Amino acid sequence: MTTTLTMPTTDRTTPTPKRHISVQQTVTQSMTMAYRGLLKFKHNPEQLFDVVFQPIIFTLMFSYIFGGAVSGDVTSYLPTIIPGILAQTVITTSIVTGTQLREDMDKGVFDRFRSLPIARISPLAGALTADVVRYFIATLITFATGFAMGYRPDGGVLGFLAAGALVIFCAWSISWIFALMGVLMNKASSVQGISMLVLFPLTFLSNAFVSVDTMPGWLQAFVNINPVSHLVTAVRDLANNGRFGVDVLWSLLGAAIIVAVIAPITVKAYMRKA
Template sequence: MTAITAVDQRVLNPHPSLAQALRDTFTMAWRALLRVRRTPEQWADVVLQPILFTVMFAFLFGGAIAGDVQTYLPALIPGILVQSVITTSVVTGVQLREDMDTGVFDRFRTLPIARIAPLSGALLTDTLRYAIATAMTFAVGAAIGYRPGGGLVGVVLAGLLVVVCSWALSWIFAFVGVLARSATTVQAMSFMVLFPLTFLSNAFVPTETLPTWLRWFADLNPVSHLITGVRELANTGQVGADVGWALLGAAVVVAIFAPLTVRAYMRKA
């Protein structure tokens, strides 16, 4: 072993720079990818769930809500897409909790890295999960007869919008993940947030059919704006006001939950 550099010869940074934070985030994301390679079953949900949900809801509700399955698909596919991908983002919190329970997270805390990196890296890798779930949903939709009017560009933009917003929402579940005692708790708590948010929206039924109080919530629900934005992009190729609202909502969620999550993570002994 070679002699070490003396302490007074070392260049010491008082704080991690933004460039370092980005670099550390990508390293952590790469670590998460390596872990997926070892345990591919972790990603079974993003492949199987879109198939199951899409087929199930299309044939279950198609006739009742829109008269037939084909007429229902343009409304359903964006709805089911948003619901599936957001459900997938719950796993972020669960896996983060499991990861934090291992000793390696303690080592991360002793390293001179950006404090946000272990979290932002994991969340970055998860955008790949969302992309897979998005592609699967559109593929299954196409297989059962969905022909988006927005063309490929509209579909890709719609997919991107879903991935960005889900990434933003995953900060909520990451926050729950950092705070909760166990992975099981994370799951239970997250689904209590998730179900009202995704089902009490315009995902499956037009909000006009809802009682006034519920309609008030469903219309206000940011998930509804996201779904409307996705519908516009995928079915007509138009960028509507709802895309803006969805992105604004996403930005607000990140602005609140990213700092909260990092702070909670830093406090956790």
């Protein structure tokens, strides 16, 4: 007599339930990804060269080239040039967000993140958060260079802190645009090239280095509506005079609009590819 043993079968067609990730977990995971971004600075310190050396070089170069011609001497020119260099340096630094994001996507880093039980948005949020440290370093070094050269703003500590915070917030908002470019474009070099092509006219064709009154009439029309000009004026009002003027409001409003419009588009485009 033959006995047939029947082995229990396992239903392999049942899908594995998706793990629910709370808002608190998403924030924690985003901070972990931000820490990963900071570790990249430790292992590749050359990534900080732009925020460390660019403010020093630009401040010294523009101050000694234009100081005598514009204001008579370098010291008198510093209240004009330091806020301009600050805005230019920090905004230009935000380009790195898009280029590094594109490089990580090209190297397959985000493919590995996709296999982890984490919120899919956390790598993007972490990258944007880590870059705030870059903006802070650039802001600190720009002001420190100015102080070493004799810059003494009358806005006090609160004006100094408010000016730095405003520039950092505006740079963070603009980084969403470059993050979107990093998601949509195919090469990091393309992101960097096009970003510089856009930012250089905006930063140089502004009131960052010289008075608007010295420019041709047709150029004044553009400079007066240039968002960078409003930001530079706002920083000058806060740092030099401690005054919360209308340009501060325009800068905050512009940054808020960028985040409100571009951030959802960037997240949606990123979620399709990540």
